[in-house]
Every structure is written in C-alpha cells, then in structure tokens.
Amino acid sequence: MLEELKRFEAEVDTALKGVKDPEGLEQLRLRFLGRKGRINEFFKRLGRLPVEERPKVGKILNQLKARIESTIASRRSELKEQEVPRIDLTLPGRMGWVGHPNPLSLVIDEIIDFFVGLGFTVEFGPEIETDWYNFEALNIPPYHPSREMFSSFYLGDELLLRSHTSPVQIRVMERKGVPIRFIAPGPVYRVDKFDATHSPFFYQIEGLYVDQEVSFAELKGDLEAFAKHIFGESVRVRFFPSYFPFTEPSAEMSISCPICQGKGCRVCGDSGWLEILGCGMVHPNVFKSVGIDPDRYQGYAFGLGAERIAMIKYIIGDIRLFYENDFRFLDQFR
Ligand code: DAH
Numbered sequence: 001m002l003e004e005l006k007r008f009e010a011e012v013d014t015a016l017k018g019v020k021d022p023e024g025l026e027q028l029r030l031r032f033l034g035r036k037g038r039i040n041e042f043f044k045r046l047g048r049l050p051v052e053e054r055p056k057v058g059k060i061l062n063q064l065k066a067r068i069e070s071t072i073a074s075r076r077s078e079l080k081e082q083e084v085p086r087i088d089l090t091l092p093g094r095m096g097w098v099g100h101p102n103p104l105s106l107v108i109d110e111i112i113d114f115f116v117g118l119g120f121t122v123e124f125g126p127e128i129e130t131d132w133y134n135f136e137a138l139n140i141p142p143y144h145p146s147r148e149m150f151s152s153f154y155l156g157d158e159l160l161l162r163s164h165t166s167p168v169q170i171r172v173m174e175r176k177g178v179p180i181r182f183i184a185p186g187p188v189y190r191v192d193k194f195d196a197t198h199s200p201f202f203y204q205i206e207g208l209y210v211d212q213e214v215s216f217a218e219l220k221g222d223l224e225a226f227a228k229h230i231f232g233e234s235v236r237v238r239f240f241p242s243y244f245p246f247t248e249p250s251a252e253m254s255i256s257c258p259i260c261q262g263k264g265c266r267v268c269g270d271s272g273w274l275e276i277l278g279c280g281m282v283h284p285n286v287f288k289s290v291g292i293d294p295d296r297y298q299g300y301a302f303g304l305g306a307e308r309i310a311m312i313k314y315i316i317g318d319i320r321l322f323y324e325n326d327f328r329f330l331d332q333f334r
Contacts, residue, residue, distance in 0.1 A: 001045065001049065002057065005042065005057075005060060005064065008042075008064075009064060012032060012068055012071075013071075016028060016068075016071050016072065019075060019079075020079075022083075025075055025076060025079060028072070029072050032068050033065065033068060033069065039061065039064070039065050043061060046061065100330075100334050102322060102330060102333070103310050103322070103330075104306055104310050104322045106310075107230075107309050107310040107313060108185050110229075110230060111183070111185075111205055111230065112183065112185065112205075114229045118222060118225075119181055120181050120183050120207070121182045121183075122183055122184070122185070123168055123171075123183070124168070124185075124186060125168035125171045125172075125184060126162070127161060127162055127186065127189075128160070128161060128162070129159070129160060130159060131158055131159075131160070133162075133167035133171060134150070134160060134163060134166075134167050135150070137167070137286070137289040138286060138289075139246050139285040139289075140245045146244075146245050150163040150164055150190070151163065152190055152191065153191065153200075162188055163188055164204060164303060165184050165185070165186055165188060165205065165206035166301075166303060168184035168186075168206055169184075169208045169282075170289065170290055172184070173208075174290050177292075178210045178211070179210055179211040179212070179297075180209075180210050181208070182207075182208060183205055183206060183207045184205070184206040184207075184208075185203065185204070185205045185306065186203065186204065187201060187202070187203055188201075188203070189201055194320065195320075196317065196318040196320065197318075197319060199319050199323075201323075202305055202307050202319070203305070203306035203307060204303055205306055206302070206303050207300075207301060207302045207303070209300050209301075210282065210292075210297055210299030211297065211298070212297060212298070214281075214298045214299050215298075216249070219279060219280075219281070220237075222300075223237065223253055223279060231312070232258065234261070236255070236256040237253055237254065237255055237256075238253070238254045238256075238273060239251045239252070239253050239254075242278060242280075244278055244280055245283065246280075246282070246286050246301065247278075247280025247281055247283055247301055248283045248284075249280055250279070251279055252277065252278050252279070253275070253276060253278075253279060254275045255273070255276055255312075256272060256273060257271075257273060257274050258312065258313075259315060260272065267312070267315070274312055276304060277304035277305075278302065278304075279300065279301065279302035279303070280302075281298060281299070281300055282301050307319050307322055
C-alpha cells in the first residue's frame with residue numbers, strides 16, 4: 001500500500017499543477033478528498049492491514065491528506081489571481097465628454113460671420129480703459145450728464161473697467177487710420193444689479209464704418225440685413241431718434257418681436273417691438289479727437305448687447321444662465 005500511496009501522491013501533484021480553472025480544481029478536490037474520494041478509500045483499506053502497520057500507514061495517510069488540502073487551498077488563490085474579470089459587452093459604454101460653445105459665443109460668432117461677410121474686420125481693445133478713451137475722446141466731457149448711463153468700476157481716478165466697447169473705435173482709428181471698417185466684440189462693465197435682466201458684466205459688439213461717402217442709408221441697409229440674418233427674413237426693423245454723445249444723428253433700432261411676430265406678447269411687453277441696438281453717424285468731435293478731418297470723412301457706428309440678442313433669439317429668460325455653466329442649460333445648445 002505504501003507503493004500505491006507514492007504513486008497516488010505523484011498523480012495528485014501533476015493533477016493539481018495542471019488544473020486551469022476553479023471548476024477543475026473543485027472536481028479534483030472531490031476526487032481526492034470527497035466522501036467517496038481516494039483518501040477515504042485508503043482509510044477504509046487501513047482496517048484490513050496488519051495491526052502493527054496501521055499506525056505508520058495511518059500517519060502517512062493523514063500527512064498526505066493535509067498536504068493535499070493545503071495545496072488545493074494555495075492553487076485556489078493562485079487561480080483567483082489569474083482570473084480575468086468578465087466584461088459585460090452588452091453594457092452601454094461610457095461616453096467621452098466633448099465640450100461645445102456657450103450660446104453666447106454662438107451668437108457672437110454668428111454676428112461676426114455676418115459682418116465679416118460685409119468686409120468688416122474684427123478688432124479688440126483693453127478691458128481696463130482710461131477716462132480719455134472711455135469718455136472724453138467719445139465726446140463725453142467730465143461734466144456731461146450722459147456719464148451717468150455709462151458709470152463703471154473705477155481703478156483710481158484715471159482708470160476704469162470699460163463701460164462700453166466704443167473706446168475701441170478711438171483706439172483702432174488711431175492705430176490704423178481711415179478708411180476703416182470693423183466690429184469689436186468683448187466684455188464691458190457697469191455698476192448694476194445682478195438679476196434675471198441685469199448684469200454688472202456683459203458682452204457688447206461695437207461696429208464702425210468710416211469712409212469718404214458713408215451714409216445713413218447704408219447704416220439702415222446694413223443693420224436691417226444684419227437683423228434678418230440673425231432673426232430670419234420675416235423680421236421687420238424700425239429706427240427711431242435717440243441720443244448718444246458720440247453720434248449725430250443717433251438712433252435706436254427695434255425688430256418686430258420674433259416670438260409673436262409683432263402681435264404683442266409677454267416678451268415684447270405687448271408692444272410688438274424689441275429694441276436691440278444703438279447707432280448713428282459718427283460725431284465730428286470723435287473724428288477730431290483722433291485727428292481726422294470731419295469734412296472729409298463720415299462714418300456710421302453701432303453698439304449692441306450680445307446677451308440681449310441671444311436671449312431674444314433663443315428665448316432665454318434669465319441673463320445669469322450664460323455665466324453659471326449649468327450643463328442642463330448649456331447642453332441644449334450642443
Ligand atoms: N456705447 C453705447 C452703449 O454702451 C452703445 C452704442 C450706441 C454704440 C450708439 C455706438 C453707437 O457705437 O453709435 O450704450
């Protein structure tokens with residue numbers, strides 16, 4: 001029987017070494033250690049051995065049993081480590097996150113595209129301005145009451161966060177001279193509440209077109225085409241007299257309310273019209289402040305708030321949504 005046990009031990013070793021998965025290992029465990037397994041068979045036969053041999057063989061059998069048990073245990077943990085995690089190919093994948101422009105950027109880009117199509121370039125100016133560029137060069141002297149409507153955040157006596165993009169008119173005419181035709185998008189700052197319809201910070205787009213024969217008719221034609229480009233062919237425009245220190249004459253342009261087609265609704269306050277920009281013919285004093293002869297050159301200028309255009313176009317009721325980065329809002333413009 002000792003011979004047999006040796007052979008059995010060798011058989012066990014090769015079998016356990018060769019096993020490849022937990023199921024196979026369990027089968028071997030049953031075969032060797034199960035109730036009807038090989039070890040138990042040997043134990044049964046122990047009774048038939050001569051009495052003096054029993055203790056010795058019994059001891060060997062017990063040791064063998066313990067060794068098989070521990071080998072099985074260590075093989076089990078080895079197999080577990082090698083186990084490849086199962087992948088459920090039917091699960092939906094994790095989508096990669098791809099960013100996209102804020103609706104405000106979409107509208108600004110659309111406006112830029114339109115004016116670039118008319119031959120305008122795109123210019124930029126600093127957000128921190130001097131009193132000269134923000135006011136004086138634009139025909140707004142220190143005592144002038146219209147400073148009130150552009151009041152801003154001051155950084156000392158001379159510097160302020162620009163309250164409009166109009167100072168870019170001065171900077172670009174100084175830098176590039178005339179004739180000139182450009183738009184200037186960018187942020188502006190004013191002392192104001194921060195609620196659904198006000199913000200101390202917003203985006204404007206300035207426009208300036210200066211040449212020797214620029215007329216008010218061109219101003220009207222270009223701005224009407226602009227309105228149709230942004231709000232659709234059926235939109236109508238209306239100009240009415242207004243006042244800006246840097247233009248003469250000055251006007252404001254309204255569009256027929258694109259939501260109710262001018263019939264009157266909550267958005268247009270039942271008037272059927274929405275004001276969208278200020279404009280006019282460049283004031284002679286503005287030309288003088290950059291050394292351009294107002295008898296030789298004329299120009300039109302306009303300024304608009306980009307948020308306002310976007311809010312009308314997409315029917316957005318709260319200006320703060322543009323800045324809050326809430327994906328539930330932004331993802332609607334994907
Ligand atoms: N700068 C004006 C504002 O912030 C907007 C404006 C009106 C700009 C008329 C212009 C203009 O260039 O001609 O309210």
